[in-house]
Amino acid sequence: MKICAILRTVPDLVEEIEVIDDEIEPFAYIANERDEHAVEEAVILKERYGGSVDVIGIVDEDSEEEIEEPLAMALAKGADRAIKLTMSNKSYRRIEQAKALAEYFKDKDYDLILTGIQGIDAFTGMLGPMLSVYMELPFTGYVTSVEAEDGTVKVQKELGGGLLGEFRVKLPAILGIVSAEKPLRFVPLAKLRQVMKKAEIEEDELEIPEFEGVQVVKYYEPEKPEIVLLEGEPEEVADKLIEAFKEIGVL
Amino acid sequence: MKDVAVIVEIIESTIQDISYELLGKAKELASQTGGKAVAIAMGNKVDVSSLPCDTVYYIEDDALENFCSLHVKVLSKIVQEVNPKVILAGNTSIGTDLAGHIAVELNIPVASLCNKVSVNENVRATSLAYGGKLLVDLELKERGVILANRGSFTAATEGSPEVKKLSLSDIGIEADNEIEFIDYIKPEEDVDISKFDVLVSVGRGIGGEENIDDAKELAELLGGEISSSRPVVDSEWLPKSRQVGRSGKTVTPNLYLALGISGASEHLEGVKAKNVIAINTDPDAPIFRVSRIGAVIDIFDVIPVLIDKIKEIKD
Amino acid sequence: MELESESEMLETYMERLSEIQDGEKYKQCLQCGTCGGSCPYGIVTKFTPRKMILAVRANIIDELLESGAQWLCTSCYSCSFRCPSQIPLTDGIIPAARELSLLEGNPPEELARALMNTARYGNPFKESPKKRDRWVKEVDFEIKTLADGPADVLFIPECFGAYHRRCKEVTKAMAEIFNRLGTDFAILGRDEKCIGDSNRLSGEFGLFEELVEKNIKAMEKNPFSRIVTIDAHAFHSLRSEYPRFGFSKPVLHHSEFLAENLETLKEMFSELEYIVTYHDSCYVGRRNGIYDAPRDVIRAIPGVEFVEMKRIKENALCCGGGGGGVWLDSFIKEFMKERPAEERVREAANTGADILVTSCILDIPMFEDALKMTGLEGQIVVKDICELVLEAIR
Numbered sequence: 001m002k003i004c005a006i007l008r009t010v011p012d013l014v015e016e017i018e019v020i021d022d023e024i025e026p027f028a029y030i031a032n033e034r035d036e037h038a039v040e041e042a043v044i045l046k047e048r049y050g051g052s053v054d055v056i057g058i059v060d061e062d063s064e065e066e067i068e069e070p071l072a073m074a075l076a077k078g079a080d081r082a083i084k085l086t087m088s089n090k091s092y093r094r095i096e097q098a099k100a101l102a103e104y105f106k107d108k109d110y111d112l113i114l115t116g117i118q119g120i121d122a123f124t125g126m127l128g129p130m131l132s133v134y135m136e137l138p139f140t141g142y143v144t145s146v147e148a149e150d151g152t153v154k155v156q157k158e159l160g161g162g163l164l165g166e167f168r169v170k171l172p173a174i175l176g177i178v179s180a181e182k183p184l185r186f187v188p189l190a191k192l193r194q195v196m197k198k199a200e201i202e203e204d205e206l207e208i209p210e211f212e213g214v215q216v217v218k219y220y221e222p223e224k225p226e227i228v229l230l231e232g233e234p235e236e237v238a239d240k241l242i243e244a245f246k247e248i249g250v251l
Numbered sequence: 252m253k254d255v256a257v258i259v260e261i262i263e264s265t266i267q268d269i270s271y272e273l274l275g276k277a278k279e280l281a282s283q284t285g286g287k288a289v290a291i292a293m294g295n296k297v298d299v300s301s302l303p304c305d306t307v308y309y310i311e312d313d314a315l316e317n318f319c320s321l322h323v324k325v326l327s328k329i330v331q332e333v334n335p336k337v338i339l340a341g342n343t344s345i346g347t348d349l350a351g352h353i354a355v356e357l358n359i360p361v362a363s364l365c366n367k368v369s370v371n372e373n374v375r376a377t378s379l380a381y382g383g384k385l386l387v388d389l390e391l392k393e394r395g396v397i398l399a400n401r402g403s404f405t406a407a408t409e410g411s412p413e414v415k416k417l418s419l420s421d422i423g424i425e426a427d428n429e430i431e432f433i434d435y436i437k438p439e440e441d442v443d444i445s446k447f448d449v450l451v452s453v454g455r456g457i458g459g460e461e462n463i464d465d466a467k468e469l470a471e472l473l474g475g476e477i478s479s480s481r482p483v484v485d486s487e488w489l490p491k492s493r494q495v496g497r498s499g500k501t502v503t504p505n506l507y508l509a510l511g512i513s514g515a516s517e518h519l520e521g522v523k524a525k526n527v528i529a530i531n532t533d534p535d536a537p538i539f540r541v542s543r544i545g546a547v548i549d550i551f552d553v554i555p556v557l558i559d560k561i562k563e564i565k566d
Numbered sequence: 567m568e569l570e571s572e573s574e575m576l577e578t579y580m581e582r583l584s585e586i587q588d589g590e591k592y593k594q595c596l597q598c599g600t601c602g603g604s605c606p607y608g609i610v611t612k613f614t615p616r617k618m619i620l621a622v623r624a625n626i627i628d629e630l631l632e633s634g635a636q637w638l639c640t641s642c643y644s645c646s647f648r649c650p651s652q653i654p655l656t657d658g659i660i661p662a663a664r665e666l667s668l669l670e671g672n673p674p675e676e677l678a679r680a681l682m683n684t685a686r687y688g689n690p691f692k693e694s695p696k697k698r699d700r701w702v703k704e705v706d707f708e709i710k711t712l713a714d715g716p717a718d719v720l721f722i723p724e725c726f727g728a729y730h731r732r733c734k735e736v737t738k739a740m741a742e743i744f745n746r747l748g749t750d751f752a753i754l755g756r757d758e759k760c761i762g763d764s765n766r767l768s769g770e771f772g773l774f775e776e777l778v779e780k781n782i783k784a785m786e787k788n789p790f791s792r793i794v795t796i797d798a799h800a801f802h803s804l805r806s807e808y809p810r811f812g813f814s815k816p817v818l819h820h821s822e823f824l825a826e827n828l829e830t831l832k833e834m835f836s837e838l839e840y841i842v843t844y845h846d847s848c849y850v851g852r853r854n855g856i857y858d859a860p861r862d863v864i865r866a867i868p869g870v871e872f873v874e875m876k877r878i879k880e881n882a883l884c885c886g887g888g889g890g891g892v893w894l895d896s897f898i899k900e901f902m903k904e905r906p907a908e909e910r911v912r913e914a915a916n917t918g919a920d921i922l923v924t925s926c927i928l929d930i931p932m933f934e935d936a937l938k939m940t941g942l943e944g945q946i947v948v949k950d951i952c953e954l955v956l957e958a959i960r
Contacts, residue, residue: 011381013381013382013384014687014692014693014694015694015696016694016696017381017384017385019385024385030686077671094361095354095355095360095361098355117347118347118363118364120380120381120382121380121381122363122364122380123362123363123364123378123380123387123389124360124361124362124363124389125350125351125354125361125362125363125396125398126347126351126363128351129347129348129350129351129352129355130351130352130354130355132352133352133355133356134355138320138429138430139348139352140348140430141344141347141348142344142347154433156436157344158344158446159262159318159344159345159435160262160267160343160344160446161442161446161447162437162438162442162443162446163262163263163435163436163437163438164435164436164437164438165317165318165432165433165434165435165436166432166433166434166435166436167318167319167430167431167432167433168428168430168431168433169429169430169431170428170429170430176347183672183675183678185671185672186668186671186672186673186678186681186682187671188665188668188669188770188771188772188773189685189770189772189773189776190771190772190773190775191669191772193772212392213358213359213360213391213392214360214361214362214389214390214391214392214395215389215390216387216388216389217375217388217389217390218387218388219385219386219387219388220385220386220388221384221385221386222383222384222385222386225543227539227540227542227543227544227545228543228544228545229534229539229544229545229546229547230544230545230546230547230548231546231547231548232548234548234552234553234556235556237546237548237553238553238556238557238560239560240544240546241528241544241546241553241557242557242560242561242564244528244543244544245473245506245561248402248505248506248525248526249272249402249403249404249405249505250402250448250449250473250474250475250505250506251473251561251564455938481895481935482935482938482939485899485939486939491896497676497893497895498676498895498896498899499896515731515732515931515934515935516691516730516731516732516931517931517935520691520692537731
């Protein structure tokens with residue numbers, strides 16, 4: 001199988017994110033966790049069925065994000081090629097990214113394109129379903145396992161509340177991975193450094209078209225509610241708890 | 252182009268709770284746009300006659316009984332016919348598959364991870380992106396597909412809508428095999444607690460195995476599951492699959508109700524809930540530092556009262 | 567990128583052993599079994615250190631790795647301490663096997679997360695490096711950082727002491743003692759990274775080396791005369807491992823520092839009416855031979871009645887937290903019904919003591935958890951030695 005996994009970076013939530021002039025300024029970027037699962041699943045499939053894994057790392061032209069280390073990590077885990085795609089202009093709009101990627105993928109002939117189901121910065125839709133429309137390929141997301149069966153893949157898809165659905169998807173296809181079949185494999189630091197030193201990361205540009213439609217009005221921090229302490233008789237406390245349950249929408 | 256449509260989520264022929272929340276919001280928005288609240292449901296042998304909205308498009312067919320690639324094709328046709336201003340879908344497994352697709356196909360802007368939506372000339376939505384650390388206000392030009400998080404809107408309960416029942420042939424769609432449904436896989440032994448919106452979590456303070464049932468009942472009443480801190484699992488009062496924390500699971504529910512959990516760092520590492528409500532007799536328990544609401548009271552005094560009161564409400 | 571074959575595995579293993587001091591000594595193993603008999607996990611593991619050496623000799627390392635035995639070690643050092651051939655079991659035989667698991671990509675998940683977090687953030691908790699000095703805001707006196715100027719004492723709280731809610735109390739207590747004694751001390755603050763002992767003992771040698779380099783660089787910012795740390799593993803690493811990388815300052819465990827200042831402290835002590843027992847932490851006691859300093863300090867506090875546990879000094883039972891053990895909780899639980907910490911707090915409670923004094927930061931979460939599990943919570947309280955001292959001088 002010829003597989004491609006898409007890898008993006010997102011702001012690292014462990015660190016601060018500042019909002020400056022209606023733009024966000026993260027202190028650090030990190031590989032999108034769901035995308036790391038997509039890479040992992042791609043490597044698992046290659047080990048099981050043979051073939052190749054290309055990993056595509058997408059970055060903004062003028063941001064501080066470093067895709068090199070996540071790409072080297074993918075190589076250390078068993079990917080064959082790493083390609084850094086730089087977007088011609090910055091875009092939070094998934095639809096623009098999807099359109100550009102569809103163009104890029106045009107004659108690449110991948111049997112399977114895997115992407116993480118949802119980035120933490122995916123406030124304008126998800127890449128997978130959008131890409132599938134432009135590429136005219138089937139898509140399904142929330143996938144947790146993939147098995148090849150001549151010309152198709154049998155996937156397990158989370159449906160919520162612990163229920164899984166099993167589906168057969170015709171290849172070529174795009175899948176949104178929520179988690180790989182196995183935990184992400186560990187790469188010792190010395191090994192990663194070694195791969196980073198000699199890794200050949202191909203570079204290419206991603207021509208981003210412009211779409212209107214959705215735009216950010218503002219970014220802001222949510223108000224932090226102070227703790228409310230309930231005291232009193234059980235009756236009274238229970239009533240207040242019920243009020244709170246209603247307020248957060250669980251009753 | 253004044254209507255507000257909801258993509259109804261149906262799994263195993265059951266309309267999912269989120270659809271009622273979305274319909275609740277759809278009614279409110281429709282009253283502002285002067286349009287109708289329209290439900291779009293696809294399935295087989297589903298009772299849609301009392302959905303809380305004005306109109307239901309119900310496309311019924313054997314082939315639509317379970318989610319498959321036909322659903323997106325049907326939906327696309329119906330949406331073109333309804334031509335709504337706003338389309339609401341759940342930010343769920345099925346919701347994102349469907350809504351992401353039709354948004355691009357029909358060229359409607361989309362906002363995801365939303366917990367707020369309003370309409371004027373355009374459509375405004377607030378997204379809980381960045382794990383809720385930052386909020387993003389978005390403006391969608393004229394129309395919008397909104398993928399909403401569970402628990403964002405108040406559910407509407409019942410209505411008597413006009414039902415437009417259609418078959419696949421009525422709308423001219425033929426079966427395909429792009430994505431075929433095979434089967435459901437039910438959780439084998441136990442549930443995956445990281446998948447629930449409500450967790451009632453018990454700590455050592457629950458005292459003993461015999462008290463677990465009360466907590467379970469409470470979890471059920473709140474539509475959630477039971478989880479625990481490590482000492483409860485170590486004492487074998489609950490299976491390992493229920494453990495939250497460093498050596499257990501990381502959970503992200505809307506509500507994490509902590510009963511008799513002191514809140515050791517090892518436990519709190521796994522609690523990434525939107526709302527933590529803690530009940531503990533110790534006012535200095537560290538769990539209160541991460542809670543939105545804390546009740547300093549004996550869990551055994553308050554739980555039975557709470558259960559009775561919720562039952563009353565439910566009846 | 568997995569190791570292709572048995573022979574490649576053996577080669578990697580041997581290469582690592584050759585880099586560890588006295589690593590070649592494994593050849594002198596008499597197969598006496600003292601190690602397995604000393605090991606807290608000896609009865610549950612398929613491969614005691616003796617059998618691990620046998621597995622290497624027989625070239626069946628894959629069987630060893632599959633058994634998971636390499637992770638059933640909290641580096642308590644009992645085996646190495648008692649080994650008649652003085653083979654570096656804790657520092658060599660076991661971490662070198664762990665390294666193979668890391669290279670295979672499948673260490674226990676909890677530990678893997680801690681290691682990855684440490685590589686990225688310099689601490690295992692996935693906390694921002696910028697929050698490493700947050701605890702400073704919780705004391706009511708100024709604490710300077712080494713980057714701002716020279717100091718006599720460089721105080722190292724290490725990861726647990728800097729971030730862990732309960733362990734931070736120990737850090738603050740020690741800082742307050744310095745303050746009361748008028749010690750000229752500084753911290754590395756945000757420049758401090760995980761000192762790395764757990765990473766080394768977990769077989770993540772590459773990460774350990776990177777942490778050492780970063781810490782040494784941070785320490786070069788200004789002169790200081792010696793280090794004091796409340797973390798027994800940091801103490802050991804700084805004293806015995808860092809010198810290999812060119813670091814050469816004296817390193818004191820905080821119990822040594824307290825003992826050194828005992829005469830001054832004595833004048834400040836007021837009476838405490840406690841019955842106290844003391845747990846010899848592995849990397850203070852057995853590993854570094856510090857038995858008297860903490861005991862002298864405890865005994866010097868007026869009103870305190872000091873009682874000993876059954877197993878003390880070089881025979882003390884491990885709390886189970888070292889060598890990555892604090893991240894192997896679930897893994898170890900699969901093999902053992904009762905954790906060593908639970909056995910140890912029972913032993914402590916049997917002395918009739920009100921307070922179990924510890925001297926390794928990992929003891930605190932391990933023992934407090936064990937108290938919950940054994941139902942001894944409330945009967946006996948866990949305190950670090952500096953917390954007891956601070957209480958006596960308040």
